[in-house]
Amino acid sequence: MREKHRTALTWFTISTVALLVAAACGAGATPTPSPATPTPGATPTPAETPAATPTPEGKIGGTVSVYGTWGGSEQESFMAMVKPFEDQTGVTVQYTGTRDLNAVLITGVASGILPDLAGLPGPGQMAQFAKAGKLIDLSTVLDVPKYTSETSAGFVGLGTVDGTLVGVFIKSAVKGLIWFNPKVYTAGAPATWDALTAEADRIKAAGTTPWCVGLESGAASGWPGTDWIEDIILRQSGPEVYDKWVAGQQKWTSPEIKAAFETFGKVVAGDSVYGGPTAVLSTNFGDAGNPLFTSPPGCYFHHQASFITDFFVKANPGIVAGTDFDFFPFPDINSTYAGAVTGAGDLFGMFHDTPQARALMQYLVTAEAQSIWVGRGGALSGNKNVTNYPDETSRRSAEILANAKVFRFDGSDLMPEQMNSAFWKAMLDFTQDQSKLDEILASLDLVQADAYQ
Amino acid sequence: MDPRLLTAAVVVVGVPAVLIGYIVATEQVLRLLPERHRPRARPWLWLLPALLFLFVFLVYPMLNTIVLSFQDRYSVGWVGLANYEFVFTNAATLGSIKNNVLWLVFLTGIAVGAGLLIAILADRVRYESLAKTVIFVPLGISFVAAGVIWRFMYAWRPPGEPQTGTLNAAVTSLTGAGPIAFLIEPMINNFALIAVGAWMWTGFCMVILSAGLKGINPELLEAARVDGAGEWQVFRGIILPLLLPTIAVVSTTMVITALKAFDVVYVMTNGNFDTEVMANRMYKEMFNFSNFGRASAIAVVLLLAIVPVMLANIRRFQEQEALR
Numbered sequence: 001m002r003e004k005h006r007t008a009l010t011w012f013t014i015s016t017v018a019l020l021v022a023a024a025c026g027a028g029a030t031p032t033p034s035p036a037t038p039t040p041g042a043t044p045t046p047a048e049t050p051a052a053t054p055t056p057e058g059k060i061g062g063t064v065s066v067y068g069t070w071g072g073s074e075q076e077s078f079m080a081m082v083k084p085f086e087d088q089t090g091v092t093v094q095y096t097g098t099r100d101l102n103a104v105l106i107t108g109v110a111s112g113i114l115p116d117l118a119g120l121p122g123p124g125q126m127a128q129f130a131k132a133g134k135l136i137d138l139s140t141v142l143d144v145p146k147y148t149s150e151t152s153a154g155f156v157g158l159g160t161v162d163g164t165l166v167g168v169f170i171k172s173a174v175k176g177l178i179w180f181n182p183k184v185y186t187a188g189a190p191a192t193w194d195a196l197t198a199e200a201d202r203i204k205a206a207g208t209t210p211w212c213v214g215l216e217s218g219a220a221s222g223w224p225g226t227d228w229i230e231d232i233i234l235r236q237s238g239p240e241v242y243d244k245w246v247a248g249q250q251k252w253t254s255p256e257i258k259a260a261f262e263t264f265g266k267v268v269a270g271d272s273v274y275g276g277p278t279a280v281l282s283t284n285f286g287d288a289g290n291p292l293f294t295s296p297p298g299c300y301f302h303h304q305a306s307f308i309t310d311f312f313v314k315a316n317p318g319i320v321a322g323t324d325f326d327f328f329p330f331p332d333i334n335s336t337y338a339g340a341v342t343g344a345g346d347l348f349g350m351f352h353d354t355p356q357a358r359a360l361m362q363y364l365v366t367a368e369a370q371s372i373w374v375g376r377g378g379a380l381s382g383n384k385n386v387t388n389y390p391d392e393t394s395r396r397s398a399e400i401l402a403n404a405k406v407f408r409f410d411g412s413d414l415m416p417e418q419m420n421s422a423f424w425k426a427m428l429d430f431t432q433d434q435s436k437l438d439e440i441l442a443s444l445d446l447v448q449a450d451a452y453q
Numbered sequence: 454m455d456p457r458l459l460t461a462a463v464v465v466v467g468v469p470a471v472l473i474g475y476i477v478a479t480e481q482v483l484r485l486l487p488e489r490h491r492p493r494a495r496p497w498l499w500l501l502p503a504l505l506f507l508f509v510f511l512v513y514p515m516l517n518t519i520v521l522s523f524q525d526r527y528s529v530g531w532v533g534l535a536n537y538e539f540v541f542t543n544a545a546t547l548g549s550i551k552n553n554v555l556w557l558v559f560l561t562g563i564a565v566g567a568g569l570l571i572a573i574l575a576d577r578v579r580y581e582s583l584a585k586t587v588i589f590v591p592l593g594i595s596f597v598a599a600g601v602i603w604r605f606m607y608a609w610r611p612p613g614e615p616q617t618g619t620l621n622a623a624v625t626s627l628t629g630a631g632p633i634a635f636l637i638e639p640m641i642n643n644f645a646l647i648a649v650g651a652w653m654w655t656g657f658c659m660v661i662l663s664a665g666l667k668g669i670n671p672e673l674l675e676a677a678r679v680d681g682a683g684e685w686q687v688f689r690g691i692i693l694p695l696l697l698p699t700i701a702v703v704s705t706t707m708v709i710t711a712l713k714a715f716d717v718v719y720v721m722t723n724g725n726f727d728t729e730v731m732a733n734r735m736y737k738e739m740f741n742f743s744n745f746g747r748a749s750a751i752a753v754v755l756l757l758a759i760v761p762v763m764l765a766n767i768r769r770f771q772e773q774e775a776l777r
Contacts, residue, residue: 103740128743219723275611278634281726282609298611418742428725432637443544451742 059090064356067104068119068346071097073314074307074378081372085363091356099218102417108351109134116357120167120347122413123158124420129349130161136350138165141358147365150383154407159347169382170364171373172345173305174401175410176231176330179312181292182323185300189328193235193263196301196331200272203300209274211267212299214288215281215427224285225264225427226412226420227342228303232260234340235333239406246411248419248452252444258437263333265434274299277431286311293319303330305344306397310378321391329400339405344413345382418451419444475502515756522749526742536750546751549729555643556650556714556730561707563651565700568658572666573692575659585663589656596653600720603649607635607721636721642728649717654710658703665699666692698769705766712759731755 070078075097082093098104102121108114109132120126129135138144144165148156151169159167178196190196200210215225234242237256244250245257252258270276274291275283275298289308291298293316302308312325319325332338350361363369367385374381375388380398389395401407412420426440479498483491525532540546571588575581591599608618612631616622621632635645669692677687715732718724724733731751739748 100740103736106740106743219719221723221725275614278609278637279611281637282634416742418744421737421741425725432726 060355060359061090062354062356063092063094064117064354064360065094065096065115066117066360067096067098067101067115069097069099069101069121070119071099073310077373077376077378080376081369082360082363084372085360085369089356089359091359093360099220105129114351116352116354117348117350117360120349121417122420123167123347123409124414124416126159126167126347126349127161130164130166134351135161135166136353138168138350138361141350141353141361142168142365150365150367150385152384152402152407154409155345155382158345158409167347167349168361168365169345170348170370171379172343172382172401173307173380174397175227175305175342175344177304177306177327177397177400178330179289179292179302179304179308179325179327180300181297182326184292184297190331192335193331193333197266200301204271208297208300209272210300211273212288212291212302213268213273213280214283214285215431216284220424222424222427223412224288224304225431226423227305227410228264228267229257229260229423229427230342230408230411231303231330232263232333233257233411234342234406234408235330235337236260236263238334238337239340239408242408242411246414248415248448252441252448253438258441261430261437261441265430265437268431269434280431281428287315290315293324306380306394307378309393313377321393326393327397337406340408341400341404341406342408342410343401343404344410416451419447422447422451518749518752518756521745522753524746526744526746528745532746536746537754539747540750540754545729546731546734548727549724549731549734552643552728553712553714553730556647556711557708559644559647560650560654560711560714561704563647564654564658564707565662565704567651567655568703569662569696569700571655571659572663573688575663576666585656585659588659591653592656594653596716597720599649599653600717603652603717604636604721607645609634609637636728637726639727642722642726646717646721646728649721650711650714654707658707661703662696662699665696669695698773701769702766705762708762709759712755
């Protein structure tokens, strides 16, 4: 009797275990970051919703996961940008910011655990994800003719892989702006690089270092230096060389590229740059411009993209665009290529086709959404209809982007990741010891031969 | 209901239930066997889940890594030894191998040497436990946190500005010399990183060696002192030989730790300024360049480097078992 009882207990245990295991497997096999069915509990109460903005799709509820590189005030701006969307649709946006986004997405593509939407590290990486079939064709999500009409042709093209739109720009930046403090530097915008160099020499002779440069950026250290080289190549040797170089058909050891490094080398030489090369290597790009605002000034010029204003204002409370800081565009080097501009932007792609992800994607490309970030400062819009720039400085930088005679996207972001990474490192090595230039360029040639296969 | 709640409930209730259920089930199965075979079969049945886990999570990935190391970056075509050729000819990987050797020699040397010294000195003072606690605390900190902490310690500001880094504040105010860029200056930066590793691991070495030290019969030391041996002679002639097996175990652990170094370098320099170690190179090849072949080849080289150390360790354990 006792024996029989025990057997029954055993079988009960075994079957329970089997059931639980089945349940666990069932739960584990469907990794749905956003449940497709709307859950009534997640819908906010009507009191939270602005009554004036009814949407045709109404409340869909649920969640949408988003990965991006933004942290700090940029993350706050993104969250502010999606707040009206959350209120309107009842969808919760789960944002995760990481500086190592590339690694996270590559692992995600291999393991299948991906966010619904993600900022993409660059067009080169985006193309790889698209070719692996991981990115959703956005023509099934967006009103493509409308998107195309609202966005500059260059940006539409950069988001397209083999004729399929897979990435959209939700904000942009114009690169190669030279920032200065109008209270200190009053000589006006130099028309040419030679004129700027003459100004820099004058400042040097007066006992101040003219430039501030900072290359530190965690796992991406060196990238501000690559922006320098890109700006110089485009204006010194022209768009043709630039394109060949980005495509891996121009050797790093060629005279054009070497000349660009040498031009940059004069900026980060010991007597030209605030704190010397060591300061360049150990200062974070976000802090690098701060000596512009000290008294006496640590430097007169700082080269950085339009987004840097956000960092200026956060680190130096009370300073005002136009009166405390202003910019002039990177001057022309060779007059043949006058009016060339480099820029960049934040690409966004979609990995899971859920109603929530579709709704967020449709929302993010609108002028209404992008004007929120633009209004908070530190961003230019990807959408032409956004005009609410908070100050003259932002409006002017948006104009530069709109009126560029020759526009080129950030070259290092277009290169294969291995090349990009070697380029970052080369900027650090070159700044540390300029006498090693030939050796550094030769090693970049080796990477080029390897990375573009 | 949140699906995560269900998953949590399944895990909390399910995992113990599965374990208990497995034991009950094995007893049921054993009952089918003749009585005399049961004692021999039981340990194997009990070991089976662990062996399965070991195979799935350790043996299979290892074999797969070896296979991948002979394939191209997409793990599609076979490339023979090309990935290994890359590891031993590319300037960047050769540099990382060189740095790993530095880590191996100096991390092991400093952590074991300092650990031994502190263990012996602490043995003689009344506040031994306090001293040992202070040395041991860093091991409780995660490597990433230690890297962040030491970035502040090593922080560099241009000469003339207030030095926010503790070490440079000390250097500039005590000696009047300029600040030292600990993480950038070649020759210094690798040792600055290794020092962080040593800071973390000295406590571990100290605790093990201290335990070994307590295991030495005090009468032996007493007898030597009565016979007129000086403290140095006691150390050389008695403590060191008796402690040697412990030192060997600690050293091999540190060698393995040095070969696995990653976090400190990743957080503090990301391998820039010639501080890269092999694990960082592997990470870059894998997760930044998605070159699975090369990353796997580096992993295999690291594995091969660790094998002799592991074998030495196993042999030592066997010798000790034989002595018992």
